[in-house]
Amino acid sequence: MTDRAAEPPGPPEPPEMTVEIAAPGAVYLGDARFDGDAVAGNKIVYMAPDPYRPPAQLPADVQDFTGRxxxxxxxxxxxxxxxxxxxxxxxxxxxxxxxxxxxxxxxxxxxxxxxxxxxxxxxxxxxxxxxxxxxxxxxxxxxxxxxxxxxxxxxxxxxxxxxxxxxxxxxxxxxxxxxxxxxxxxxxxxxxxxxxxxxxxxxxxxxxxxxxxxxxxxxIDVLTPDESIDLIAGIVGPDRVMAEPVAAARLASRCAYLPLALRIAAVHVVMGTYGSIAELVDELAEGDRLNALECDDDPGLAVRAAFGLSYRHLDEPVQRAFRRTGLVEGPDFSAQILAVLLGTSVEEVRPLLRVLVHANLVQPRDGRYRLHDLLREYAWERVNEEETHGEREAAIARLVSWYVDNGHRYGRRIDPYRSRLTTGADDEGDDYAEALAWFEAERMGLVAAAGQASRLRMGPLVWELADAAYDFLRRRRYNRDNVRLQKLALSTARSAGAAKPRAYVLHHLAALHRDLGGYTDALRYAQRALEASREAGQEETHALHTLRLVGKIHWRMGKYARALDCFAEHLRQCRERGDAAGEASTLTFMALVYSNLGRYTDAVEHLQRAVDIERTAGNRRGEGVVHQWLAHIHHSLGHSRRAAEYAQLALEAHRDGRDLAGQARALNLLTRVTRALGDHRQAVRYAGHALEIRRTIGDRLGEGQALDTLAMLQRQIGAYREAERLVQEALRVRREIGDRHGESVSLESLAWALSYIGRPRESFDNQLASLRIRRQMGDRTGEARALALLAHFAVYVDRLPDGLRYAEESLAIRREVGDRHGEADSLLLMARLYRKLDRPAEAIAHARRSLDIRREIGDRRGEGEALDNISRIHLKTGHAEEALQHARQALSVEKEIDDLIGQGWTLDHLADVHMALGQGSRAIRVCEQALRVREQIHDRHGQRRTLDHLTALHLAQDAPAKALETARRALEIVREYADPDTLAPRLHAIEDLAERAER
CATH class of the missing domain: 3.40.50.300 (P-loop containing nucleotide triphosphate hydrolases)
Structure with a gap:
């Protein structure tokens, strides 16, 4: 503190005081009496007769005061x-x-x-x-x-x-x-x-x-965790806290960082009531916290007693409102929820909440309200002691019913096309953002309310709530909440012998486990869902959806033949029942399986038939979805102009159908296609428009995805620092909404960006963080992918043995979940790592096993990739003839399925093979062929790579003038996107080439 005067005043002399008299009358000061009518101007002057002693009434200071x-x-x-x-x-x-x-x-x-x-x-x-x-x-x-x-x-x-x-x-x-x-x-x-x-x-x-x-x-609020530990140490002594640091932190948490609770708990430790801090923590975890947080010899020194004084100070209607908050098991509540619990209106509740807020019994936050943990227990105690079981159960039933009604209302806005457990009137509103916002605000309370309903055996409410919330929780990837909710519903439906709800819940669980990579469990749940559907007489409706789900699971596992069998049977049944929408959807899934098999003609044919069906039905949304898949397939083949045409058709269809989310997805696809066409600026405009839509509709999940897409664009053009900034923003959004899956994706994107700007250690660490999230989520497929990427990044931090271990772990998971396609990917990754470790025999063996799986499951594109990699291994070990043979086989497969992107890579490699065979001129012709392929699909980055390759080949053939020409062409491409600072080495190299060409 700073002094306010140079010399602080000392104790005053007996003061001369001027006293104002409001009205005539007697005034006593000390022993003197003054009559008001004798006082001129209503003022008197009085000299105190006794020496003055300044009062010093402050209670004793708190010796172990902490924080604040x-x-x-x-x-x-x-x-x-x-x-x-x-x-x-x-x-x-x-x-x-x-x-x-x-x-x-x-x-x-x-x-x-x-x-x-x-x-x-x-x-x-x-x-x-x-x-x-x-x-x-x-x-x-x-x-x-x-x-x-x-x-x-x-x-x-x-x-x-x-x-x-x-x-x-x-x-x-x-x-x-x-x-x-x-x-x-x-x-x-x-x-x-x-x-x-x-x-x-x-x-x-x-x-x-x-x-x-x-x-x-x-x-003032509760203490911070660190301040709480300091307070405990101030009472029990720092040595005891240092001896049990984890227990001390848990004790602070169990006391909810409330100073009174912390002091009482610490005194129990000091007095020997408990033998250790850990013993007290166990007591607080297992028993009644409010009973434990009191002093036996001073009933007034107790958390319950302190809360009781605040509670008794309230009028009875406010007490009742406070009690009912104890029935809320979610982290917070709205005025509407309290009104439902009280059986009254929001208008009548607001004055009660104002009193509770002013009394610091509830805390307002962003239009909602919450209670301190210990106050929540006290409110629960009060409602259990002062209200009957019937009153409590009726209040909870009203709350869960409110969640069910609103869950169905808003759930239909998120996915208006899914078959639902209960048919109801369509919601007139179409505000997707409002639906997402409602579910986001109520998610944790909704899941908690389902648990309450389950304990009270309110079976129908539980399974209705699980079905109503399914789409939102799945879309936002709240997988743990969703699985927990569906299992609660399954338990209640099984107990009630309700076959139809059981069929729906089992179907949801099968889809969720498929999303998480638990394919074996997904198939088990799906099979049980089929049985429950037949038991409920639902063969014509829900069983049909489950049959298609079984096909999707086989598709994810790389069991393409089994998947096609399921889809074919589903298609037959849809046609028998005249289900045009189901027929179009199944044709789309079959097309995607055919694309995995490299049967692109069949894939496009099925998608065209699906478009015709959707167009005849006037379903513009469905038409847009199919056009998007047509664009995807043509894009994957390198047919970028055709892909762009289909993506534009998809965008127009979604606009006609007023499907903003579909428009954002179509714009995202247009971003990638336009980028492949070499128009980076237009790609950025598309990506920016997609981001605007996501923000307009309040789709924070989509916002994170759009930011990652923009980051990818910047990374691909060499603007790595801008890519890093965008990914950091995406990470912030993902973390704010609790999108753990998205957070892991953004961490992977950040790892890529950092790897390109010379920060391999940070890149590796971010990928490791992504792996941790996948494991916490129980996402086995994601975990396998994260391990594979970690193996890739291990190369850049010179940790090849660790990389090999990560790849082996990825392989083990993919085998465990039955992901044959992923198994082949992991084997190929291991082959690359063995190649870098100069262990060619093992590299070849793993690459061949990957090739065998590709052929077994009919993955033609993967077959071409595996053959290309086997060729590269042979070339590295000096076996150029074997390399030539496998490269030609790879090229043959890629031409057969019209995989232009794959052809570009293989032709580039084939040029190196010819150089190794001493066929320089032929190597240049093959490399020029690769360049023509990349130009055909407008792959500007591929063109730059091939031009650099040609530059090196021309120099090897002692043709500096031609090398200079290709180097300048590569420079023009790089100038389209690279930061000026990154061009310096390339410019110097061109200057050297120019001098050499002149000589």
């Missing part, structure tokens, strides 16, 4: 305010047990020297079992402390207040009014002199003091 640095700094600022001011009043408010009095008293002792005329303190008992202290009583205490004899203390409250203010006029005094009930109790006790500072503590917010007197307010 921000609040202490704020109080210090108020003392040192410069310039004219009114009397300073600061109100400290917070919940019971949070340490308001300790803060006020501790600070009072710190600044006592700033108030040489003394300190006044009074406990107003606003929240106490004793009678509340009235302002008249408090004024009497203060006047006597200021030297006024008992017999001279006025009886009238206004006269006491006037005399009190007069005696404080000009004095520098600190007044602490502790434990105030409300502003009415405080206002008469406020001095009028700007030289005084009044500190008020209350469980209420005392907003009246702010409105009427301009008081400053300081809200």
């Amino acid at each position: 640095r921000a609040a202490l700094d704020r109080l210090d600022e108020l003392v040192t305010l410069d310039g004219p001011r009114t009397a300073l009043v600061t109100a400290i408010h917070g919940m019971a047990g949070v340490g308001k009095t300790a803060l006020a008293v501790h600070w009072g002792h710190q600044v006592a020297g700033e108030f040489p005329d003394g300190q006044l303190y009074v406990d107003l008992r606003g929240y106490s079992d004793d009678a509340t202290l009235t302002p008249v009583e408090a004024l009497g205490r203060f006047l006597r402390a200021l030297g006024v004899p008992d017999q001279r203390v006025p009886e009238d409250a206004d006269e006491r207040a006037a005399l009190y203010r007069s005696m404080l006029s000009g004095r520098r005094m600190l007044i602490i009014l502790d434990n105030a009930a409300d502003p009415r109790q405080v206002l008469p006790l406020l001095p009028g002199s700007p030289t005084c500072l009044t500190l008020v503590t209350s469980r209420g917010r005392l907003s009246g003091l702010v409105a009427r007197g301009g008081a400053y307010t300081i809200a």
Whole structure:
């Protein structure tokens, strides 16, 4: 603190006081009596006869006071305010047990020297079992402390207040009014002199003091985790905390960082009630926390007792509202939820909530409300003791029913096409963003309410809620919540013998386990769903959807023949029943399987038939979806112009259908296709428009995806730092909404960006963080992918043996879940790592096993990739003839299936094979052929790579002029996207080439 004067004043001489008389009458000061009618101008001057002793009423300071640095700094600022001011009043408010009095008293002792005329303190008992202290009583205490004899203390409250203010006029005094009930109790006790500072503590917010007197307010919350541990150490001793650091942290958490609870718990440890901190933690975890957090020899020193004083201070309707909050098991609640629990309207609830907020019993946050953990337990205790079982159950039933009704209402907006457990009237609203926002706000409360309903055996409500929330939870990838909800529903449906709900829930579980890579469990659930559908007589509806799901699971596992069998049977049944929408959808899935098999003609044929069906039915949304898949297939083949045409058709269809989410997906596809066409600026515009739509509809999940797409664009053109910035923003969005899957994807994207700017260590660490998230989520497919990428990045940090281990772990998971396609990928990755480790025999063996799997499952594109890699291994080991043979085989497969992207890679490699065979001219012709292929599909990056390759080949053939020409062409491409600073090495190389060509 800074001094406000060069020389602080010392104890005053007996003061000369000017007292204003509001009306004629007798005034007593000390032993003297003055008649009002004898006082000129309503003023008297009086010299106190006795020596003055400044009052020093502060209670003892808290020796182990901890934390509160921000609040202490704020109080210090108020003392040192410069310039004219009114009397300073600061109100400290917070919940019971949070340490308001300790803060006020501790600070009072710190600044006592700033108030040489003394300190006044009074406990107003606003929240106490004793009678509340009235302002008249408090004024009497203060006047006597200021030297006024008992017999001279006025009886009238206004006269006491006037005399009190007069005696404080000009004095520098600190007044602490502790434990105030409300502003009415405080206002008469406020001095009028700007030289005084009044500190008020209350469980209420005392907003009246702010409105009427301009008081400053300081809200204090619980301690931070570190401050809580420090407080425990201050009581039990630092050695004990150092001996049990984990237990100490858990103790702080179990006490919810509330200072009163922390002190009581620490005292139990000091007194030997528990043999160790860990033993006390176990007691708090297993037993009643409120029972454990009290002192046996002082019933008033207990968390429950402190809360009880606040509770009893409320009127009965507010008490009832507080009790009902104890039925909320989610982290927070809205005014609407409390209204449902009370069986009343939101308008009637809002005044009750205002009282609870002012009393610091609930905390407002972003339009919702929450309770401190221990207050929540106290509210639950009160509702269980003061209300009947029937009243509680009826309130919970209303809450769960409210969740079910709104869940179906908003769920239909998220996916209006899915078959639902209960048919209902279509929601007239089509606000997708509103639906997402409602589910996001209510997600945790909804899942908790399902658990309550399950415990109370409200079976139909449980499975209705699980079905209503399924689409949102799956779309936002809240997989753990979704699986938990569906398993609750399965248990209740099984107990009730309800076959139809069981069929739906089993179908949902099968789809979720497929998404998580648990293919064996997914098939098991799907088979049980089929049985339950037949049992319920649902063969014509839900069983059909489950049959298609079985096909999707086989497709994910790389069992393409089995998948096609399932889809073919599903297609037959759809045609028999006249289900055009189902027929179109199944044709689309069959097309995607054919594309995996390299049977692109069949794939396009099936998609065209699906388009015709959707067009005939007038389903523009469905038409848009099929056009997107046509664009995907042509894009994967390198037919970028055809892909762009289909993507535009998809965008138009989604616009006609007013499907904003579909438009965003089509724009995302157009981004990739346009990039392949070499129009980077247009690609960025498409990506930016997709991002705008995601933000407009409030799709934060899609926003994160769009930011990752923009980052990918920047990374591909060499703007790695901008890519890093965009990925960091995507990470922020993903973390804000709790999108753990998306967070892992963004971490992988960040790893790629960092690897390109020479930060391999950070790249590796980010990929490792992505792996941890996949494991926490239980996402086995994602875990296998993350391990494979980690193996890839291990190369750049010179950890090849670790990379091999990660690849082996990836392979083991893919075999475990039955992912044949992934198994082939992992084997090929291991082959590459063995090649870098100069272990060619093992490299060849793994590449051949990958090739065998590709051929077994009919993956033609993968077959070409495997043959290309076997060729590269042979070339590295000096077996150029074997390399030539396998490269030609790879090229043959790629031409057969029209895989132009694969042809570009293989032709580039084939040029190296010919160079190794001493066929330089032929190598150049093959490389030029690769360039023509890349130009055909407008692959600008591929063109740059091939031009660099040609430059090297021309130099090897001692043709610097031709090398200079190809180098300049490569430079023009690089200039389209690279930062100027990155061009310097390339420019220097071209200068050297120019000089060599001249010579």
